[in-house]
Amino acid sequence: MNLKELSKRLGLSQTTVSRALNGFPEVSEATRTKVQAAARRYNYRPNNRARGLATGRTMAIGHVIPVSSKHEIVNPVFADFIAGAGETYSGADYDMVLTVVSDADEADAYRKLRAKGTVDGIIVHGPKVDDARIALLHEIGLPFVVHGRSSEATLPYSWLDVNNRRAFERATSFLLDLGHRQIALVNGLETMDFAFRRRKGYEAALAARGLAPDPQLMVSDEMTEANGYQATRRLLDLAAPPTALLTSSYISAIGARRAVEERGLKLGRDISIVTHDDELSYFRNGEDVPIFTATRSSVREAGRQAAAMLLELIADPDLTPQTRPLEAALIVGASTGPAPR
Amino acid sequence: MNLKELSKRLGLSQTTVSRALNGFPEVSEATRTKVQAAARRYNYRPNNRARGLATGRTMAIGHVIPVSSKHEIVNPVFADFIAGAGETYSGADYDMVLTVVSDADEADAYRKLRAKGTVDGIIVHGPKVDDARIALLHEIGLPFVVHGRSSEATLPYSWLDVNNRRAFERATSFLLDLGHRQIALVNGLETMDFAFRRRKGYEAALAARGLAPDPQLMVSDEMTEANGYQATRRLLDLAAPPTALLTSSYISAIGARRAVEERGLKLGRDISIVTHDDELSYFRNGEDVPIFTATRSSVREAGRQAAAMLLELIADPDLTPQTRPLEAALIVGASTGPAPR
DNA sequence: TGAATAAGTCAAAGCGCTTTGGAAATCTGA
C-alpha cells in the first residue's frame, strides 16, 4: 500500500492525504480522521526511502562500533548503551544503523555514511585521548555526539561522559581512608580517554596524601576477564603486593576476583577491590549488598541521554555543542575493608 | 556530489556514468576508468535512498533485538553475534539496522520494518519454542533467517543453530562418565528454544543410564550472573546437593563459581561445572587450559554465517529454506573432575 | 448582494538514482 493507492481509495489527492497524515493544519478534521482510519486499516506507512529523498532526512542515526583490530574485541558495554539509545530512537521514530568496523577503517566508514546519506547523525563510541574522528566529523559536517570525551581535542563538540577523573579520585581516597597504601590500578587501555582520566583521578588522590604512584602497580590493557585475572596474578606476585585494587570494568573485576580466590585470599579482608560498574543488565552488582564496592553509572541511561542529545542537535542545527557530565555514585559493597596489617 | 553534478563535470550523461560505476558492459573501458577516477576524486557515492527507490532494494538488514520486558535484559551474546554479522555485511556493502524492542511490541516492529521498506531481510534473534514471528514473517513476506530454531514451528524457515540437544547430551554423559549422579541443570528460560533443547539433551543422557531427572536439580531463568549465583546457592543447600552443574551460559557459570567459592569449595574437585561457551570476545575461556569444561561454539562465527545465509536468500528469492546445524565442541577444562565420594 | 477572506483541496515539480528504449557513431565483411 502506498500513498497513490491510498489516496485513490479515498478519492483524495496525494497532497491531502500526506498532509492529513503529517498533521498539517490545512486539512479539515473530518478528512483527517477519515484518512487516518484508512491508513490504519491498510497498515499504510510512508516508504522510508521515498520520504527521505523528499525531505532530505533519513530518520536514522549511525553508531560506529570499533573493534580492536588486534584482538577483535567488542566492548561489552555497547550492548547496554545501544539498548538505551534504542529506547530513545523508537520513541522518536528513528532507526539505528550499526556499523562494525575495525579501527583502521573507521574514518572511511564515517565518510561513507555521510556520502551515501545513510544517517542524519552519529554517535561516536570509545573516544581516544586524541581522537581524529572529531575533526573528521566536523569536516564532513554531520551532527554527532561523543559518548565519552577526547581530552586533547581542540574543536568544540557535544559529549556525554561520566566524570571518570572524579570517580576514580574518590574511589582511591576511599581506599586510602581504609588504610591502604599499596593500591593498584588495573586500567583499560590508556589511549582511551576514559582510562586516561581514571588514571589522572587515581594519581590525584595519591598525590593529595603525598604519595607517589608506583609504576609497578599500574597496568593498562583491554578490559577482558582474562586480562583482569592475569594482571591481578602478577600484582599478587610482587615483592610488595597491593592490598587493594582498582579495576576499570566489572569484567576485569571478575577476572581479578578469580585470581584472588585462586590464592585462597578473601575479598574485602585480605584484599580489597573497587571497580567501575556500568550497571550491565546481565551483571547486576548484587541485590541487597553490592558484591563489589564500585563507582556506578548506568551506561544504559547514558545511551538514552546521548541519543536524546543527538536528536536535539539534529532538530536544531545551530545549537551550540552540548555537554553533559554525569557523576558516578560511589557505592560500598562487600569487596572492600580496612587494609590488613 | 551527486550523479548529476558528476556527469556534468565529466561531460557524460547520467546514464553512462551510472552504468560505468555499476559495471555494466555497454560502457567502454576507457570511459569507465575515467568515470571511476572522477568518482574517487570527488568521493562520490550513490545516495542510498535514491538508489533504493529506483531499485526497490534497501541494501540493509534488520536485526530486532528483544529485551525482556520484565527485567530489561539485553542478551550479552548479541554483541558478538552482531559483530560477526557486521563483518559479513560490510564485505557485501549492506547496512545493519537495529531495533531494540520489548518483546510485547515485537510483532509491530516487524510489520513496521516491512511497511516502511527499511530493510531487505531480517535476522530473528532468540526464538522461542513456539515462536509466532515465523508465521508473521511468512505473512509479511520478508526474507529472514532465524538464529536458533523454533521446535514447534510448522512452517518451513531458514535457520542456523548449534545442536544444543547433542551438546548437552554429551556434556551430561561426560559428567556421568566421571561418576557424577547428582547433576544439576542451571538452564536459561525454557520458553527459549535453545534452553528447551538443552534440557532434552540433558534428560536423554540421564535416561540412557536409566536415571530419572530430578526436578529439584533443574532450574530455569534468565542467564545473568546473579541468577547463576542464586541458583547455585540454593542447589548447594539441598539435602542431597549436586556434585556437578551444567550451566547454559558462561555468565551464569561465573555466578555459579562465585557461589562455589563462597562455600569454600574447590571447583573441579568438590564440585564440577560444565558450561556452554559462546566464545564471547571479552570472556575467553582461559588461554592454555580452559577455565571451564564447556560445550563450545562461536557465536561470532554464527553471526557471520547467518548473515551470509540471509544475503543468499535475498539474492535468490526462490531458494528453498536453508538450514545450518552447527556442532559444539566439548572441551575439557579445569572445572571438572571425578565425582567426590 | 458582492467583494474580500478563509478553508479545503489539488496538480505538478523535485529529491537522486536506475533502467528502458532508442539514436548516433564506429566497425565489419563482401
Added chain:
DNA sequence: TCAGATTTCCAAAGCGCTTTGACTTATTCA
C-alpha cells in the same frame, strides 16, 4: 563502398514521497 551489426552513449520515465503555488468552494463583513 555501403548495408548491417556492434559499440557507445543518451533522453526520459519512474521509484514514493513532500511541498510549492494555485485553484475551488465556503464563509464573512460592509
